[in-house]
Amino acid sequence: MRASAFKIFAMLSGAAYGLAFYYDLGLFRYYPEVNQFHWTASAESGPVILWYGWLTTAALFSAGVALVVPRRLGERIPPTLVWVVPMLTTLAILVYERRWFV
């Protein structure tokens, strides 16, 4: 169970994080100036940190899927995919973030 779950988690977590970031699907938002967590945007609470929420969304989603997918199915995933998918995710994010440098 562990090896197949780890493989699925490795493949999904980066991609899920990328989607959570792109579509702003963070589970919560943290406002450091007032030291408060909010489920939704709070304009009067100052600057926001979204990263914690994106990470949490990605971790919970990936762990959930990794635990639900049957072991036999997970075992059929070739080891190559556990680095190819995160590498492609990394490339996609780097390409998207070019917007800061133009």
Added chain:
Amino acid sequence: MIVALLIVHGLLAVTLLGALTHQAFSVIRAPAAAGPRSFIDRFRRVNGAEYANAVVVLFLVTSVGGALLYPQYRIDVRPMLEEMDARAANGVFEIKEHLVAIGLGLLPIYWLFWRTPLVANQTASRRYLTWLLAFIVWWSFIVGHVLNNIKGLLP
């Protein structure tokens, strides 16, 4: 307190960088051994598996340290960068947080693939996972240092 945390975060990052760089060199395919060993040869002739647990723990602890420092960055540094219109500086930090998130997700499988006895059909995956993590740590380390010193670096 925040300065102490920043220094500890930096020191942990140096340790992680050293461990992961040794390991990343150790998974490069070895050339046929002939003649005296160079510095690079000796640098890469470490047992990569012995670094894996340390890398996982250091990556986690350093990431937690970075997450604890983030609020101060968001309140003090980022608004200053925005005022200075330093878009590239903001961009490299954004990339850093994305890369660290991807790295955190890789740690369980990285740890599993480096468990001894090493499995032969995981050699390539082990190598590329290690290189990806090394890239993430090098990027994060350099960006962290540049942003920490950015007031002195910008005209």
